[in-house]
Amino acid sequence: DTVMTQSPLSLPVTPGEPASISCRSSESLLHDNGYNYVDWYLQKPGQSPQLLVYLGSNRASGVPDRFSGSGSGTDFTLKISRVEAEDVGVYYCMQGLQNPFTFGPGTKVDIK
Amino acid sequence: QITLKASGPTLVKPTQTLTLTCNCSGFSVSSNGVGVGWMRQPPGKAPEWLALIYWDDDKRYTPSLKTRLTITKDTSKNQVVLTLSDMDPVDTATYYCAAWIGPRPFDSWGQGTLVTVSS
Numbered sequence: 001d002t003v004m005t006q007s008p009l010s011l012p013v014t015p016g017e018p019a020s021i022s023c024r025s026s027e028s029l030l031h032d033n034g035y036n037y038v039d040w041y042l043q044k045p046g047q048s049p050q051l052l053v054y055l056g057s058n059r060a061s062g063v064p065d066r067f068s069g070s071g072s073g074t075d076f077t078l079k080i081s082r083v084e085a086e087d088v089g090v091y092y093c094m095q096g097l098q099n100p101f102t103f104g105p106g107t108k109v110d111i112k
Numbered sequence: 113q114i115t116l117k118a119s120g121p122t123l124v125k126p127t128q129t130l131t132l133t134c135n136c137s138g139f140s141v142s143s144n145g146v147g148v149g150w151m152r153q154p155p156g157k158a159p160e161w162l163a164l165i166y167w168d169d170d171k172r173y174t175p176s177l178k179t180r181l182t183i184t185k186d187t188s189k190n191q192v193v194l195t196l197s198d199m200d201p202v203d204t205a206t207y208y209c210a211a212w213i214g215p216r217p218f219d220s221w222g223q224g225t226l227v228t229v230s231s
Binding site for chain 1: 158159160161164172174175176208210215216217218219220221222223224
């Protein structure tokens with residue numbers, strides 16, 4: 001199975017400040033079609049996960065532009081340009097290239 | 113507006129078969145490019161992908177559970193059903209269904225249903 005790792009696992013943030021989460025995969029997620037099959041989800045407290053970014057860098061519908069995804073191959077990053085209080089929760093990366101699809105362990109973001 | 117709702121028993125006994133139903137609205141499970149997947153999430157842990165069925169009835173299963181899983185869809189009811197046989201206490205988790213719309217994987221998730229396996 002493709003193993004997804006994330007760092008940090010816990011990220012205290014200050015509202016208005018930037019934040020960054022790293023995701024690494026054990027195998028390249030770059031398909032021959034040029035797309036990186038990595039997605040980012042946010043699970044707010046008590047809620048179901050919600051899609052933030054798909055195929056590495058595409059924001060899902062309704063996702064604020066303060067969220068951005070980047071990276072290629074095995075190294076990926078989710079950046080929040082200016083954290084807001086509503087951004088707290090657990091962030092997961094997921095690879096959708098190989099069966100089984102696999103999630104990272106999650107990065108818990110909370111307010112300092 | 114896309115909505116999904118997972119339903120099923122909240123408590124099952126070891127060795128029993130779990131049957132979960134995902135009622136979908138706001139999209140058709142038979143529309144080109146659409147898929148519905150199931151994930152589960154034990155308390156305090158990351159989600160685990162289980163199965164995915166596409167509009168054309170193509171199916172994918174996680175290899176570790178493939179012998180125990182079955183995913184089907186009922187286009188007349190716009191539902192997707194997941195069965196997991198031979199349940200064990202380690203299968204205790206919140207089970208979610210989610211829609212895969214075109215290039216957007218698991219674009220919308222249902223609310224999840226907590227299933228506890230205990231005698």
